[in-house]
Amino acid sequence: MADKITTMSKYGDAGHGGITRYSLSPEALQARGEFVKRMKAIGAEIKTDDMANIYATLKGSEPDLPNIVMASHCDSVKNGGNYDGILGVMGAMEVLESIADQKIPHKHNITAMIWTNEEGSLYPPAMMSSGVICNDYLPDDIKKNFIHENMLASKSVLDPEKTFGEALEASGYKGAKENRLNNKDYMAMFELHIEQGPILEAAKKDIGVVTCVLGMINYKIKVYGQSDHAGTTPMPYRQDALYGAAKVLQYLHDELDKLDSELVYTTGEIYCHPNVHTVIPDYVEFSIDARHEKPEVIEQVVNVIKNMPKEVVKCKVDYEVAWTRDTVYYDKELVGYVQEAVDELGYSNQKINSGAGHDAQFAAYMMPTTMVFVPSKDGHSHCEPEYTSPEQCTQGASVLLNAVLKCDADK
Amino acid sequence: MADKITTMSKYGDAGHGGITRYSLSPEALQARGEFVKRMKAIGAEIKTDDMANIYATLKGSEPDLPNIVMASHCDSVKNGGNYDGILGVMGAMEVLESIADQKIPHKHNITAMIWTNEEGSLYPPAMMSSGVICNDYLPDDIKKNFIHENMLASKSVLDPEKTFGEALEASGYKGAKENRLNNKDYMAMFELHIEQGPILEAAKKDIGVVTCVLGMINYKIKVYGQSDHAGTTPMPYRQDALYGAAKVLQYLHDELDKLDSELVYTTGEIYCHPNVHTVIPDYVEFSIDARHEKPEVIEQVVNVIKNMPKEVVKCKVDYEVAWTRDTVYYDKELVGYVQEAVDELGYSNQKINSGAGHDAQFAAYMMPTTMVFVPSKDGHSHCEPEYTSPEQCTQGASVLLNAVLKCDADK
Incomplete structure (x- = not known):
């Protein structure tokens, strides 16, 4: 494991x-090459x-079984x-x-699989290829965001002349549609992942037995003011949209903090117009993302x-x-295999939900699916200080092995 | 006046x-052409x-007088x-x-003059050519922002391949350095302008006799948090820089509102990092611009x-x-000519200061200078609803004429 990391x-x-390893970039192709080389070395097809x-x-x-x-x-x-993503690989x-x-x-x-473009950082959206592959099984309002042709036409955020479809053709990894993950040839999917939060570390647990991906909402809050000159408009005449937005943001914190303590909410994105230091803002928009298991x-x-x-x-x-x-619950039988595997290995553990989205959450609409979490140091993820020790990563892989073998034996 | 507007x-x-008429753009060259055509028609050089x-x-x-x-x-x-700018022309x-x-x-x-690139909207900074022409007379900390060579190298905000210097060469209006405005060949400068604020309208005054340009400060307020995943970080673990910024913004409003009622302050510009709806912001910066006559x-x-x-x-x-x-006070003698002119014409009026910057404020460091304001409907400016009636514009021009003639007679 240490060598792989x-x-x-x-x-x-x-x-x-x-x-920085965008999907299908030269760096991602190196990682894919490493995967293929090592898997061929053990005789995998x-x-x-x-x-x-x-x-x-x-x-x-019994190779005719799924x-x-x-x-x-x-x-x-x-x-x-x-660690994010690559740990599961x-x-x-x-x-x-x-x-x-x-x-x-x-x-x-038994199959080890790499999903293409989970982050969607270069070619949006995130979870692109699981959205395409599982499309027939997704709820309508999610499904419509992952139409195959639209995904192929997705433009690079760095160069609008380049599309995901072109990157796919150029990658050397484009294969046949009949090879797609499906629920006839495959019976179960497991995903090992870092927690990306501080809960396991704080609770001093080795393993998180994941039960669901949290339901969430994402709203845009809009505040409309009036643009006027910063130097010539007396304070009582102002309609300052940024000041209004600050007050609304505080209001949301005050009210949401009265709700369930497990609730998480985030105002991560703000847009201010015209965003010039000498002009009173006439429009401010900010995002609010809120997640909780219970509808x-x-x-x-x-x-x-x-x-x-x-x-x-x-x-x-x-x-x-x-x-x-909506909250996506993982398959109870698979969650049970993970729980038994952890308990037998003697690792400290707890049930946990996933606040982040993963390809496994789309796969769960198509076939029995679950996840295994290992701790994230200081809870950091999607940033360079993200860290999980080789020992913790290995514990996660051990749980994955034993859970897969339980599934193999049981079916 | 109505025809000119x-x-x-x-x-x-x-x-x-x-x-939208950026300096030296084809549209601005049309406006310059109109000015030159009409001024030649009355025999101006x-x-x-x-x-x-x-x-x-x-x-x-007595053409040897300045x-x-x-x-x-x-x-x-x-x-x-x-109206902004072009009214004075x-x-x-x-x-x-x-x-x-x-x-x-x-x-x-008597000279009618068009300053190049007052807004600096395409080639920053604002008040560029008055900053260059009056450079020797400006305070050191302002002066350094208007070095001639640096201004020529100013890049277009729309196309970094294009510089102001190139636009100048291509304009057909580049002349000799010895023709620059100076305090030997010129003895006084007047600028007619719209107020860009609601004070005259609210007070039902026709004319503002401008006495100074307000002193101002511009600070950046910086808030440092920690980026973490929106879905996986429990609320008590968060260091949310945008929430912090909203609280600081409210604090500044609360404290500044206790100061003098003539004070104006604006938080017009905000920058949030990474500004992604699924990530807790780790850095937010916003501007604060505050203006008042008194230091x-x-x-x-x-x-x-x-x-x-x-x-x-x-x-x-x-x-x-x-x-x-610092606050720039206009020349007392010139302000006196304006006041006398307004009083004689019988227009309602009041003393007023300028919260906005103008080329006149740089000229004031080099030679006796002053300004005349006319009302702005609803106080709007730097936006399309900006409006001053043809009658009000004509009143402003009448004051300008009489003030200039008083200056001519007196010196």
């Missing part, structure tokens, strides 16, 4: 501890599908860390290597937003739904 | 009541200097109005036309900033001076 961290090394997802499969003793797949991604956000590699090395008997074919708490959040004051410091206040998603 | 409003017409400032001069009966100049600009901000044209038509006797040469009030503002809490919602708070300028 060191090797993979070189592909896209940003020079100060983290990586390599396939790719039309979204360049890669499947490395070790044949089982496969068990372990999947994650090898792309990163800009200046991301060395490295863990799956460890599992197949252990099975091959130790000649562990298994009935089903009734999410409903309370929506009510807080709907009941915001309609006018603040003479500025009109309004809102718009950007998107929402 | 209609004609000039076509050059850069943005299609919904206002204009046209000169330009090396910053493409245009001077149209009617000879006086000139009296009336100056403003014909460029606009993006989606600006039809049209007013100066009206004055020279009246003098020529009515053969009004005058000793001194002791500005000093109180600086104390409020210096005494801000050093930490808010676990985020470090800091500040940085962007720039400051």
Whole structure:
């Protein structure tokens, strides 16, 4: 595991501890090459599908049974860390290597898989290829954001002349559509991932047994003022949209803090017009993202937003739904295999939910799916200080191996 | 005047009541062409200097005396109005036309002048050519922002391949350096301008007799948090720089509102990093611009900033001076001519200060200078609803004419 972490961290090394490894970039192709090389070395069969997802499969003793797949991604956000996504790939590699090395008997074919473009950092949206592959099974309002043709036409955020479809063609990893993950040839999916939050570390737990991906809402809050000159407009005449936005933001904190203590909410993005230091802002918009397992708490959040004051410091206040998603519960049987595996290994653990989105959450609409979490140092992720020790990563891979073998034995 | 307003409003017409007429753009060259054509028609002599400032001069009966100049600009901000700047040019044209038509006797040469690039909207900074022409007379901290070579190298905000120097060469208006406005050949400068604020309208006054340009400070307020994932970080673990910034912004309002009621302050510009809806912001910076005639009030503002809490919602708070300028008082004798002219014409009026910057404020460091204001409907400016009626514009031009003639007679 330590060797894999060191090797993979070189592909896209940003020079100060983290990586920038956009999907299908030269750096991501290096990581894919490393995966293919090592998987071929243990005798795995390599396939790719039309979204360049890669499947490395070790044949089982009853190869006509459906496969068990372990999947994650090898792309990163800009200046991301060395664990988000790639840990699940490295863990799956460890599992197949252990099975091959130790000649562990298994009935089903077992597959290690790399999802293409989970982050969507260069070609939006995030979770692009799981959105395409699982499209038939997704709820309508999510489904429409992942139409295959639209994804191929997705423009690079760095160069609008380049599309994801072109990157796919040029990658050398584009394969046949019939190789796509599906619920006839595959019976279960596992994903090992870092927690990306501080809960396991704070609770001094080795492993998080993931039960669901939190439901969430994303709204835009809009504040309308009037642009006037900073030097010539007496204070009582002003309709300052940024001051209005600051007051609304404080209002939301005050009201949301009265709700369930497990609720998380974030105002991460703000847009101010005209955003010139000598002009009073006439329009400010900010995002609010709120997540909780229980729909009734999410409903309370929506009510807080709907009941915001309609006018603040003479500025009109309004809102718009950007998107929402329901809580996705993982498969109880698979969660059970993970729990048994952790308990048998004697690792400290707790049930946990996933606040972040993962390809596994789209796969869960198509087939039985679950996840395993390992701790994130100081809770940091999507940034260079992201860290999980080689020992913790190995514990995660061990849980993954044993859970997969339980699934293999049981079915 | 009505004809001039209609004609000039076509050059850069943005299609919904206002204009976009960047300095030296094709639209600005049309406005310059109109000025030159009409000034030649009344027998004025046209000169330009090396910053493409245009001077149209009617000879006086004692042409060896120094000139009296009336100056403003014909460029606009993006989606600006039809009065900011160009009114001072049209007013100066009206004055020279009246003098020529009515053969009004005058000793001194009288000049109507167009300053190049007052707004600095395409090639920053604002007040660029007055900053260059008056450079030797400016305070050191202002002077350094207007070094001639640096201004020529100023890049277009729309196309970094294009510089102001190139636009100057291509304009057809670049003339000799010896034609620059100076305090040997010119003895006084007047600028007619719209108020750009609501004070005259609210007080039901026709004319503002301008006495000074307000002193101001511009600071950057900086709030440092920690980036973490929006879905995986429990609320008590967060250091949210945007929430911190909202609290600091409210603090500044609370404290500054306790100071003098004439104080104006603006938080017009905000920058949030990484500004992604799923990430807790780790850095937010916003501007604060504060203006008041009296240095002791500005000093109180600086104390409020210096005494801000050093930490808010676990985020470090800091500040940085962007720039400051002292109050610039206009020439008492010239202000007197304006006051006498208004009183004789019987227009309602009041003393007023300028919260906005103007080329006149740099000229004031080099030679006796003053300004005349007319009302702005609803106080709007730097936006398309900017409006001053033809009658009000004409009243401003009448004051300009009579003040210039008083200056001519007195010296």
